[in-house]
Amino acid sequence: MTASIDLGILAEVLFFSAGLTRKMKTSAGVYYMRAAPATGALYPIELYVVTGGIPSLPPGVYHFNPRDFALVKLRDGDYSAELAAAVGRAGLTQPVTVAFTSLAWRNAWKYEARSYRHWFWDSGVIAANLLATLFSEGLTARLDLGFVDRDVNRLLGLEEGKEAAVALVQIGDSLHRSPDDELKKISELVLEVEPLSREEAEYAEIWRTNEESELQSPGEVEAWREGLGPHTQAVRTPRPTFQLQPLREERSTPPLEEVILRRGSTRRFSPQPISFENLSTIIDASTSQIPLDFLPHGESLIDFYFIANQVQGLPSGSYFFDREKDSLGQLKAGRFRDMSGYLCLEQPLFSDASAVFFLMTDLARVLASLGNRGYRAAQFEAGVRAGKIYLSSYALGMGASGSTFYDDAVTEFFSPQAKDRATMIAVGIGMPAYKARPGKILVGSGDQPP
Numbered sequence: 302m303t304a305s306i307d308l309g310i311l312a313e314v315l316f317f318s319a320g321l322t323r324k325m326k327t328s329a330g331v332y333y334m335r336a337a338p339a340t341g342a343l344y345p346i347e348l349y350v351v352t353g354g355i356p357s358l359p360p361g362v363y364h365f366n367p368r369d370f371a372l373v374k375l376r377d378g379d380y381s382a383e384l385a386a387a388v389g390r391a392g393l394t395q396p397v398t399v400a401f402t403s404l405a406w407r408n409a410w411k412y413e414a415r416s417y418r419h420w421f422w423d424s425g426v427i428a429a430n431l432l433a434t435l436f437s438e439g440l441t442a443r444l445d446l447g448f449v450d451r452d453v454n455r456l457l458g459l460e461e462g463k464e465a466a467v468a469l470v471q472i473g474d475s476l477h478r479s480p481d482d483e484l485k486k487i488s489e490l491v492l493e494v495e496p497l498s499r500e501e502a503e504y505a506e507i508w509r510t511n512e513e514s515e516l517q518s519p520g521e522v523e524a525w526r527e528g529l530g531p532h533t534q535a536v537r538t539p540r541p542t543f544q545l546q547p548l549r550e551e552r553s554t555p556p557l558e559e560v561i562l563r564r565g566s567t568r569r570f571s572p573q574p575i576s577f578e579n580l581s582t583i584i585d586a587s588t589s590q591i592p593l594d595f596l597p598h599g600e601s602l603i604d605f606y607f608i609a610n611q612v613q614g615l616p617s618g619s620y621f622f623d624r625e626k627d628s629l630g631q632l633k634a635g636r637f638r639d640m641s642g643y644l645c646l647e648q649p650l651f652s653d654a655s656a657v658f659f660l661m662t663d664l665a666r667v668l669a670s671l672g673n674r675g676y677r678a679a680q681f682e683a684g685v686r687a688g689k690i691y692l693s694s695y696a697l698g699m700g701a702s703g704s705t706f707y708d709d710a711v712t713e714f715f716s717p718q719a720k721d722r723a724t725m726i727a728v729g730i731g732m733p734a735y736k737a738r739p740g741k742i743l744v745g746s747g748d749q750p751p
Contacts, residue, residue, distance in 0.1 A: 304439035306397055306473050308357035311350070312370075313438070314399070314472075317561050318431040319348050321367050322740030333743070335367065336561050337427040338691060338703060340419040343408035346427055347464070349400040349457050353381040353476075362456060370744040375458050375490060381476075383484050387452040388445050388469065389522035396473040400457060401427065404464045405508075406501050414506040415705070418680050422703070422726055424467045425684015426691065430561060431470060432591075433692060437557050444685075445469040445594045446678050447522045450515040458490030462508055468681060514673035526594050529602075529670045538623040539630040539718060543615060545581040548697075560696045562740040567700030569734035570653040577614030579697050580656060583730065584622055584629075587689035595671060595678050602667055602679045603686055604722060606632075606715045607658045608641040611731075621718050632718055644711050645704040645727055654702075654729030659711050660686055661722035683725030690728045700733035 304310075316336065323334040335344055347364070350372060354360040362376035381394040403420040412419060428444060435442045446468055453466040516522050555563070588605060590598070605622035609615050619632040642652030644659070651657050660683040667675040687703055694701040704727045711724045 305355075306438075306440060307355055310438050310440070311355070311358065311397060314431060314434045315348060315350075315365050315367075316370070316742065316744070317434045317558065318399075318427050319346070319365065319367055320370065321743040322562055323565070324743060333368070334565075334740070336564075336740070337423075337430045337688065338564070338566050339408075339423045339426075340416070340703070340705075341408055341411055342566075343411065344423070345403050345405060345407035345416075345419065346423045346467070347402045347404055348427075349375075349402065351380055351384050351398045351400065351456070352396065353379040353394060355396055362458075364457075375492070376456075378485070380456060380485065380487070382478055382482060383487060384453070384456060384469075385478075386484055386519055387449040387456070387522075388471075389447060389449075389519040389526065390475075391519065392478050393475040394478055395471040395475060399431065399470040399472065400453065401467045401470070402457065402459060402464050403467050404497070405504070406463065406497055409504045409507060410498070410502060414504055416504075417507045417510055418725075420467050421677055421680035422684040422687065425681050425686075426688035426703075428468065428470065428681075429685050429688025429692060432685075433557055435472060440472060441474060441592075443471045443592045443594060444681075445471060446674070446681055447516065447526045447594050449518060449522060451517070452487065455487050455489065458492050460494065462503075465511055467677075514677055516674065525671065525674060528672070528675075529595055529597065529600065529667075537718075538626060538628065539621065539632050541631050542623075542626070543577075543629045543631070545585060545627050545629070546578050546614075547582040547585040548578050554696045559739070560692060562742070563737075564691055564695045565737055565740065566702045567729075567731070567733050568650065568702070570650065570655065570700065570729070570731035571734040572611065572653065573732050574611040574613045575655040575699060575731060577612055579699065580609075580612050580615065580730075582697065583690055583693045585627075586693040587686050588622065588624060589689070591682065591685050593678075593682060593685075596682075602662045602682050603725065604661050604663075604719075605658060606661055606719060606722075607656050608637045609656050610636070610638050610641060610652075611655045619715060621715070630718075632715060640714060641729070643707075644714060645706050645729070648704060650702060651704055651727070651729045653731065653734075655731035657727060657729040658690060659706070659715070659727050660725045661711075661715070661719055662725055663721050664723040665721065680725055687726050687728050690730065694730045699730055701728055701730045703728050
């Protein structure tokens with residue numbers, strides 16, 4: 302029997318997913334940073350809560366305000382049945398659903414059309430924190446990428462062309478209701494929203510791309526969710542091979558709260574090596590099963606390739622992780638520090654990293670199975686797995702930093718093994734070259750813990 306959720310646990314989940322953990326004083330004022338990383342530290346992802354009512358929180362649709370650490374009610378009443386219908390599961394509601402949305406312009410002004418992939422990277426790393434927090438509380442969860450976009454956006458009161466739903470996290474055991482119950486009409490919300498800037502440029506390509514992958518009906522959602530069959534194609538593992546040697550579970554690790562507060566994107570790596578056991582533990586943790594609605598059990602869209610620059614017990618070179626055999630196959634032997642930095646937009650940080658992961662996918666297979674929405678699915682899964690790399694690295698006293706990359710150059714470097722693969726995200730790991738101060742629980746204007 303799983304645990305039940307109440308407002309106190311929900312507060313913990315929201316804080317360690319998207320709460321404020323650091324603040325810096327700048328010439329423009331106070332700048333806050335959050336519990337999970339974000340591209341450019343611009344934090345485009347917003348969180349909403351839909352609940353039929355839990356202890357101390359009445360039924361309603363809420364927006365999570367991290368600055369005041371508050372849930373702002375947008376709709377009064379139980380809309381969980383309407384949300385279940387939009388997810389293609391009429392009659393099965395959840396006690397709580399957390400919706401991730403992208404307030405797109407918040408980082409599109411910097412990264413332009415390429416920022417569309419950041420919707421899924423940034424929501425994915427938040428989801429990794431959220432799943433870890435739920436697991437620590439004994440709660441079940443399911444990540445839904447399949448839903449009727451128009452209905453979810455309307456329920457949350459999102460402004461078209463400004464903000465859109467990315468993913469839903471269903472928390473707790475499903476509650477059975479009659480699928481024949483009449484659904485409430487979802488009225489349009491007219492909300493006062495503070496503009497992000499006095500001038501906001503339009504990035505039509507982002508919204509065209511998102512629109513082309515929208516699902517229009519519950520039936521379409523159900524069909525999409527079943528689109529990905531088992532992957533039967535054999536994977537050739539290059540030689541030599543190295544069996545993973547993860548640390549034993551009984552090894553003492555810091556509490557999850559401490560790990561999340563310790564986490565911050567590493568800005569300088571030390572040249573000292575990391576151990577093969579630590580590398581193995583990170584791979585083992587970040588390739589584990591994720592409760593995604595489109596993934597059959599044991600399946601994944603993401604393959605792990607990486608460059609090992611300085612790992613004790615593992616020769617320097619490029620590698621592929623064979624999930625079936627739980628082993629690493631060496632693609633090329635040699636020192637590739639310059640290459641790992643070059644592939645990550647020529648950033649020295651990733652030349653200094655002990656290892657750099659490139660999470661890749663067979664995009665042709667994904668799109669053939671899951672249509673245009675498959676791009677969302679692959680990017681989001683990569684984001685979750687990147688979040689797991691962050692968490693496991695910091696749990697081991699190491700550091701991590703994400704990066705964008707030269708797409709074609711990464712595929713070429715890891716070919717022929719990766720000739721049909723496209724890169725989703727890159728993450729470097731290693732020992733930080735400095736001792737960073739951990740974050741704090743910053744809540745409300747007084748920065749006092751709840």
